[in-house]
Amino acid sequence: MPARCMLIKSLSMKNFRVYEHAALSFGEKTNILFGENGAGKTTVLEAIHSLAYTRSFKTYLDGELLSYGSAEARVSGNFKSDKKRDHRVEIALSRTKPKKIKVNGATLTNQADLIGRFPVVCLAPEDGIITLGSPVNRRQFFDKLFSQVDPSYLTALQLYNRVLKQRNSHLNSFAVTGAVVDRGLLEAFDVQLAQQGAIIQQRRTEYFQRFKEIAYTIYPELEQGKSFKMAYTPAVKVKPEESIQQAILRELTSSQAADLRRGTTTIGPQRDLFLFYLNRQELRKYGSKGEHKLVLVALKFAEGRFLEEFLQEKPIYLLDDLFSELDIKRSTQIIESLQQGLQIFITSTDLADLRRHGLTLDTDQITIFDAGKIRDAQA
Template identity: 35%
Template sequence: MKLKTLKLINFRNYNEGFFEFSDNLNIIFGDNGTGKTTLLEAIHFLSLTKSFRTNNDINIVKKKQDYFQIFGSFLNSKDKKIFVNLNYSKNEGKRIFINKVDLKRKTDIVGRLPVVIFSPGSQKITDGGPQVRRNFIDRILSQINSDYFQALIEYKKRIYQRNLILNKYRVQRQNKYDDYINTIDEMLVGFGAVIQKGRFEFIEKFNNLFCNIYKKLVHYDESVSLQIMPNIQADSNDFEQKFKDKLQSRFENDLILGRTGAGPHRDNILLLFGNNDIRIVGSLGEHKMLLIALKIAEGIFIEQNLKEPVIFLLDDLFALLDVTHYVNIINEIGKHKQTIITTTDLDVIKNKGFDLDKFNVKTYKLPTGVS
């Protein structure tokens, strides 16, 4: 998939913005606060119907306005044009049109415009808590496997609903595991089974790719892998029963805490460097290289599964990487994939011996003090 043009209306600092992209490397540069991250955020929003910076869409609407709009035109690998329009209004929420057809389920767009985002916050994948790594995996699987994605959405809804009920029962001093909770749990175990199976299958395939990319990047023979420590320890035959038993046996505990303590939303996911948790042994540089390898592997994995090239969005990588790492990653992806990079200073890139001419690069300067 290639992004050809993008138009933004009332999207954060943009009143109206229009961009044309090259099929290869694009560099967006400008001072702090000119809207570089916002531009990548808008592309991410079209692809996944959500931001990578906020969970609350209202934050994105330009101040004093009631709605925002994103228009993107894409060209897929079969040379088919795809026009996508996403509208959000404070009163009516989101609506998405593909080639002018209103999508019944907004989530149906996920997986059609695959992107990989690499931002200063991405380092949390290697050094943050398990939730960040669960999200990393969920984000990839959501783009390539719609059954997984739907199960995940339903699972999260049921957990939310169950937690509300737990809190209500606690206030009412109702502590019986009743039919209502039982019905929710029946649904949870079904969706949970899809999630657990999806995650295990993913890790098995992904680790090989991830490890090979890492070795190629660092020329160093240390094996790296993602490993799941599932909250429900069971194989696919007895997963549902074991999960159900655990939900039931923990019910009183859950009531006290007001949240559901068992299930795949509590899976621990480790990033192993050799045989050790990277969070315990990793140097700063090792964390960075692992992140680069993970992100490149993410892109290739999505591409292999969807049979459609991904768009790489690299936000302010100088804030995260030193020049050697930076050049490594751009060499790896910038020549072959559509890549959109943001930076405050184009000269820094040039001065560090980075030969932009080799890349058929398109640069775009965002104006300061205009919106």
């Protein structure tokens, strides 16, 4: 059965960043948001992302999303998945109260329940850190993706991180103040870390394997001349005779003395590595700007197909500044791969530039918004 296609049909924003009041109806295929710098293009993508993921992709601080001087903001949108009925998502933000999220009029008690229901893939300049940044940025990319298709993975991660924080705080108080070490407590932490860590490492191995297969079919669609490889290297090496859980416990026990000296936990999935290689060289160290961008685009498309496979739903694509750093040849390849019946949003400061990058604008598949006019119409 072919996967359904997720759509956002409409969006309204009230006191959301630069938008005092705006309402938009989107096209089912390609939506272009154009306008000069500061016109409000990225803000529209942030609003859609907030409805799908409870927060913006640019900031964790909801207060930044409220228009200057406003005490409250509201974003709402109607999502639709093929023949199924519409779902209305509403977010109410306030400077003084916790944010409130409603789906079809009912307030969500657990906001994490929203994750994965309205799948969205977002590619923004901030995502450059996935290939350029430190290992933690790559772990976050994969953790976010795997959590969307597997809530129990997210639960294991949350539990692991909670215990890790407690263990580190205990180690730290020994290292800094010389407080007495509670070995029993450390052992109890280690058992829990090994349990949850084993789930994390096992699932990362499985999901990464599938992600890699998908990415290896996508990259050559965008770039034929180079070989792209990726690897997952868990920090804990498992011996043939032991389980992952036993291996993590063994490593935690044997690193206890070093951990006490350093005041932190030096082994476990929080040290796992995800690595990308282009023509056998590590991308992070040697890649050019355009090479980084093209791998990032391939990763994002792979993210989309991965979500589609597990959720049986094609996600919405939010593409902010898609073509920067890319030459015309690569851009044209990307457009060909994208226009496959998906709903996509592309921002640009210049429509002529989009045409130059190979996008045909005068078809009924394309809906064009002038961000400046959205703002002007808000009176």
